[in-house]
Amino acid sequence: MTRDDLRAAVAAGVFGSEAGHQELLRSIAEVAQAIFHAKAASIFLLDEETDELVFEAIAGEGSDSLVGTRFPSSTGIAGWVLVTRQPLVLEDVSEDPRFAKDAAESTGYVPKGIMAVPLLHGERALGVLEVLDRPARPGAALEEVELLGLFAGQAAIALDLLQAARRARAALEGSGAELETVARLAAAVDRLEDERRAAGIELLASLDALLGDESRAARPPGPLGSTP
């Protein structure tokens, strides 16, 4: 068991569940939908390994069954928002037969208007947030794009956490059953409150001291003939 394995196990324990992060993303999509009085909002995550965008959360029209659907990272409106790093607003896209076909195939829902913004965290582009079919507010376009940018900041942080948790879990899954116990223990202590939490941390510290002593005692001796 290496130090990195242990770190991953503890991280996986305290980062929270996959369901919890997806709930957070869905909540961000729902708030974006509500603020813009839109029919739907979606969050896409970039999977850098496969170079694909993945539906992570959908609020409103469209279906939750689309969560997990993938498409190439440079196609569709979400694709070019990602590669250009530029927020975009498009109106009347349903008039465009090519777009309508693509949208219908990927979401099951053909919007008339789309606002899309890249989800940027530091130097990384993590994904795209889209708001579909908001009512027209003449004179408010620039303000709307700015507001959407604020949501994008929030969604990017949530996506970053989700990815970190997934990496920790992936490391844990590849490292055997004993680390799962460490992860469960870390999660259990993390959930405790006040005095019980303090007691839990104290217990872990005692365990660390005990195991630390044992591991020092169990350290193999130096090579034969060598002097300490």
Next chain:
Amino acid sequence: MSAAERTEPLPAWSLPAGAEKAIELAVQWPAEVTRDWAWGSSGGRGVRVCILDSGIEPDHPSVGPLSGAVAVVRSDDGEISIEEDEQGDLCGHGTACAGIVRALAPECELYSVRVLGAGYTGSGPVLVAGLRYAIENGYDVVNMSLSTTKRELAESLHELADLAYFQKTMLVASAHNLPVESYPWRFASVLSVGSHDRPEPLDYFYNPDPPVEFFARGVDIDVAWMEGSTLRVTGNSFATPHMTAICALVRGEHPELTPFQLKSVLYLTATNVIGSR
């Protein structure tokens, strides 16, 4: 090496007495620079404009003929090459930008350098290679309705932006208002563009509070779209080709201008500066 051994003279970054004639301006500027003086009826004639984007749909009715189109291609092993582009536009973005330039500067020559559309991975090196190609080819104006957040590319892009500036290629790049650093629009040698929501395509504003230097029309614009159609769009991506076209108009009338002088003309003819005189 001693001074006597040198075969080439050192560049002399100084102006000796009596040498003023060597730096004489090709054209004397009037006391008041007006839009009529700045671009008259040039239409961007003879100006080579490059759209560094997703390609341009050939013979789109709103774009017309292209003078050239290449694609920057990255192989599976990371090798980058420049090839003749036979695919046109992969997503519509480049065609939209080209249509805006064509509408305002109808006589300019349009060239497409495709750097988008081949996936997110590898898009950074492709962008740098595309920009280098555009500068080496000496285009007069390069439209970049895109940016990158990758810090590792910043130095290459900065060097290229400065190279372009001194080789008389004006880079025009979209700013963005998200709370992260992105490039190349933040570099001083680039002309950076944000959006205003007024309907007049030749209204543009100088911003005395940079890094965004100019605001151009970026809201509710009907642009050329895939397969000969049009679409209504909003975004700095579409404000940028408005400034690109205005640069082409000025360059058409005054091909001798350096990017510094071009920026100066744009300042003097900006809607908020003309209005204040």
